[in-house]
Amino acid sequence: xxxxxxxxAAAVMTFIIAFSAVTLxxxxxxxxKTGKNVLLDGGFSEGxxxxxxxxxxxKNKWRSVGAGLSSKVGEPIVNGVYxxxxxxxxVGSASLEDMDSAAEFVNDFTENYGGAxxxxxxxxxxxxxxxxxxxxxxxxxxxxxxDRLYEKLxxxxxxxxxxxxxxxxxxxxxxxxSDTRWTSYGAYCVYRTVIQKLGFIPVSYDKYTxxxxxxxxxxxxxxxxxxxxxxxxxxxxxxxxxxxxIEECSGIDRDGVRRRIIPYDESNSGYELYLGEPxxxxxxxxxxxxxxxxxxxxxxxxxxxxxxxxxxxxxIALISAQCAEGDIEKYVAFxxxxxxxxxVGLDSVAEGILDNIK
Amino acid sequence: MTxxxxxxxxxxxxAALGAxxxxxxxxxxxxxxxxxxxxxxxxxxxxxxxxxxxxxxxxIAALFIYSIRPKIRCIPMAAAxxxxxxxxxxxxxxxxxxLHGFMRLSEGAFPWGISLFTLSAIGYLIDVYKGNIRxxxxxxxxxxxxxxxxxxxxxxxxxxxxxxxxxxKRRFNIAEIGAGLTLFIxxxxxxxxxxxxxxxxYSASMSGDFGSTSAAAAxxxxxxxxxxxxxxxxxxxxxxxxxxxxxGYRFPSSFSYPIFSGxxxxxxxxxxxxxxxxxRKYITRPLSSMTDDPLLSKxxxxxxxxxxxxxxxxxxxxxxxxxxxxxxxMTENKLRKFKLLRSNGIFxxxxxIMILSVFLALGDVSDAFRCLWTxxxxxxxxxxxxxxxxxxxxxxxxxxxxxASTDLFRNTVTRVKNSRxxxxxxxxxxxxxxxxxxxxxxxxxxxxxxxxxxxxx
Numbered sequence: 001x002x003x004x005x006x007x008x009a010a011a012v013m014t015f016i017i018a019f020s021a022v023t024l025x026x027x028x029x030x031x032x033k034t035g036k037n038v039l040l041d042g043g044f045s046e047g048x049x050x051x052x053x054x055x056x057x058x059k060n061k062w063r064s065v066g067a068g069l070s071s072k073v074g075e076p077i078v079n080g081v082y083x084x085x086x087x088x089x090x091v092g093s094a095s096l097e098d099m100d101s102a103a104e105f106v107n108d109f110t111e112n113y114g115g116a117x118x119x120x121x122x123x124x125x126x127x128x129x130x131x132x133x134x135x136x137x138x139x140x141x142x143x144x145x146x147d148r149l150y151e152k153l154x155x156x157x158x159x160x161x162x163x164x165x166x167x168x169x170x171x172x173x174x175x176x177x178s179d180t181r182w183t184s185y186g187a188y189c190v191y192r193t194v195i196q197k198l199g200f201i202p203v204s205y206d207k208y209t210x211x212x213x214x215x216x217x218x219x220x221x222x223x224x225x226x227x228x229x230x231x232x233x234x235x236x237x238x239x240x241x242x243x244x245x246i247e248e249c250s251g252i253d254r255d256g257v258r259r260r261i262i263p264y265d266e267s268n269s270g271y272e273l274y275l276g277e278p279x280x281x282x283x284x285x286x287x288x289x290x291x292x293x294x295x296x297x298x299x300x301x302x303x304x305x306x307x308x309x310x311x312x313x314x315x316i317a318l319i320s321a322q323c324a325e326g327d328i329e330k331y332v333a334f335x336x337x338x339x340x341x342x343x344v345g346l347d348s349v350a351e352g353i354l355d356n357i358k
Numbered sequence: 359m360t361x362x363x364x365x366x367x368x369x370x371x372x373a374a375l376g377a378x379x380x381x382x383x384x385x386x387x388x389x390x391x392x393x394x395x396x397x398x399x400x401x402x403x404x405x406x407x408x409x410x411x412x413x414x415x416x417x418i419a420a421l422f423i424y425s426i427r428p429k430i431r432c433i434p435m436a437a438a439x440x441x442x443x444x445x446x447x448x449x450x451x452x453x454x455x456x457l458h459g460f461m462r463l464s465e466g467a468f469p470w471g472i473s474l475f476t477l478s479a480i481g482y483l484i485d486v487y488k489g490n491i492r493x494x495x496x497x498x499x500x501x502x503x504x505x506x507x508x509x510x511x512x513x514x515x516x517x518x519x520x521x522x523x524x525x526x527k528r529r530f531n532i533a534e535i536g537a538g539l540t541l542f543i544x545x546x547x548x549x550x551x552x553x554x555x556x557x558x559x560y561s562a563s564m565s566g567d568f569g570s571t572s573a574a575a576a577x578x579x580x581x582x583x584x585x586x587x588x589x590x591x592x593x594x595x596x597x598x599x600x601x602x603x604x605x606g607y608r609f610p611s612s613f614s615y616p617i618f619s620g621x622x623x624x625x626x627x628x629x630x631x632x633x634x635x636x637x638r639k640y641i642t643r644p645l646s647s648m649t650d651d652p653l654l655s656k657x658x659x660x661x662x663x664x665x666x667x668x669x670x671x672x673x674x675x676x677x678x679x680x681x682x683x684x685x686x687x688m689t690e691n692k693l694r695k696f697k698l699l700r701s702n703g704i705f706x707x708x709x710x711i712m713i714l715s716v717f718l719a720l721g722d723v724s725d726a727f728r729c730l731w732t733x734x735x736x737x738x739x740x741x742x743x744x745x746x747x748x749x750x751x752x753x754x755x756x757x758x759x760x761x762a763s764t765d766l767f768r769n770t771v772t773r774v775k776n777s778r779x780x781x782x783x784x785x786x787x788x789x790x791x792x793x794x795x796x797x798x799x800x801x802x803x804x805x806x807x808x809x810x811x812x813x814x815x
Contacts, residue, residue, distance in 0.1 A: 002533040003784050004536070004783050004784040004787050005532075005533040005534075005535075006536055007785075007787075008536040008537075008539060008787055008788045009535040009536030009539055010536075010788075011788040011791070011792055012536075012543070012788070012791055013372070013375075013535070016367065016368055016371065016372050017372050019799075020368045020369055020372050023364075024369065039402070039403050040402055040403045040404050041404065045401070045402075048365055049359065049363055049364070049365045049805070049806040049807055050806055052363075052364045052365040052369060053364055053802075053803065053805060053807075059803055062800045063804055065796075065800040066800035066801045069797060070555075070801065073551065073555050073752075073754050073755045073758075074555040074558055074559065074751055074752050075558060075751040075752065077558070078804070079804050079805075134744060134747050134748075135744060136562060136744055139565075
């Protein structure tokens, strides 16, 4: 049967060499730079393996096929994402103790701050739709995490129960199917409660003109699985013309360079539609004539929430706990703001992003 | 870098085969050694240096043993073996990680294959000491014995004379590459398609504490562990043997469908064949030959199995697994006179193997007993919805695993090969191999490699 073996060798080697050539010469990912220590310890090996995976021809198609196969042969979990019938859900392993250091940070902040502090812990899609997951995948629910966090926060902090609001509305399109984050409608539902706590009357839903910017948004969970059978999402813009305008919107990027931001810039892809690419600090000045200023310390959930607030405040400063590092006073003087709102996803709290800032 | 990675399959392997192909015949061993050094270099230059020093130390020790008077040979041999054992223990035993600290290695850094190449080196030293073989003066050949990249991760741990014979009988041609690639892809599929899925099933089944785990979930966890261990080890072993064959070297396979054996003894003789043979050749036989007392012989037998278990797990659980395996084999030998056992061996062999694997799986003896207690319903829950969900989700993986653990497919292929339809294999084999390679590639496409590893050897 030497003929069989020769044909196998020719077929398999041709296949391997063809993909090898495209991986080597057609890739965009650069081979990671290697220092002495990395070479000595072998850390470069993982970098090169990742680079090979990134440069591999038709990687998204391969990944999609892999996701489909994995879910057929075993559990529908791919790269930490559960493929449910109608949506993708992130499977994490947070513990209740993860909440304690975040609570400690917020309590310290409140103690040294003259104004009022509000805290809204935002669940992820897993927090709201996690009931469909097998119980062993969620040893601690996001509801339990939120309860623990609020229990540990000092009494001076006004807590906003975003979880209950969103859970009650879970039959609506409040969360992206392919992303951990909420939709504009989900953000609006929480905005109604938050803005009342902050002392304003919310803009009613019927006053907004809702525009579908795209109906083919593939979110962060899709990126992790490349599962092509997952349904894409719709990204909306909520517009309300009451005469107030955004006068200035700018941010400071990771390199410390100030950049102009165009909110609702449709040329930006995905979630960057709302406030552009992630930056440590964003400042928005509006034509609202009330001298009210709000400091928001948030994460990726805040992006589609902030535009709702622009109808109420003359100035909003947003510190992204995900991007900012070290002392945040270099961006903003806290005393200029009479109110501070923490708007942080429970997944981000569990990841300890508040530990990044001081 | 492991065999089951895109980097290895699509970059390293074609480059290594290409380079090996173009170098002249007499330089092929040097080329293979250089390629093996690059392969080991992916573990880090410190690891490469460590393996090179390990080779050099054993090479010099063997030459020294061979060159001195037989009466005093035991001293350098004992010293060299002690050195090898210290190296092995330093990397594998958590309580003796001094070397790890001394080399300032990053967390998790590990010289893959250290368990295998240490056994190879010790066997070589003993053979030289006994005068079974001459100490090889060729450093390239000896280094290849220790660190040849197709062998380093999972052997097979053949003795030096078999290895040297394989080097001499090199048959490097397109048909051998084809046969090697077929074996490699078969091993890759075992690891990436089956072992990885079964590892997830094992992790899911054992995710809770034993007090709240159902008996069915515990059984499912133990069964998936055993299958996962088998497909990981035999997959890596097949990949290694296939790669060796691509480069023209034929080595025997390490597993021969052990799971559904009709006797515990048969299971033991089909499981990791060269390793079990190594322990028998270098430890059991010399120790047994020193005594005529049947009880002592039995103790030696069980003790050596314990040692083999320790080698697998570096834990008390591993020791107990090995010891109990030894006792089970001896008990079976005693009870084989009963006709019932002879005709229905599979019905007791599988449960015994599964139950004993609990010790190997958990490592900690008290955890293992808690798990066994749960398996007999000690938690008060016989089955739950989670087990039903896991069974439903992994039904395909389990069915394929059971089928792939038997020799049914191999027998079918042999029958077809010998029939009039034999020619169809020329068409179907390349298609099947390409199909399997594509499936494995798609499953590795996320991270670039197959991540789950149930055991570090």
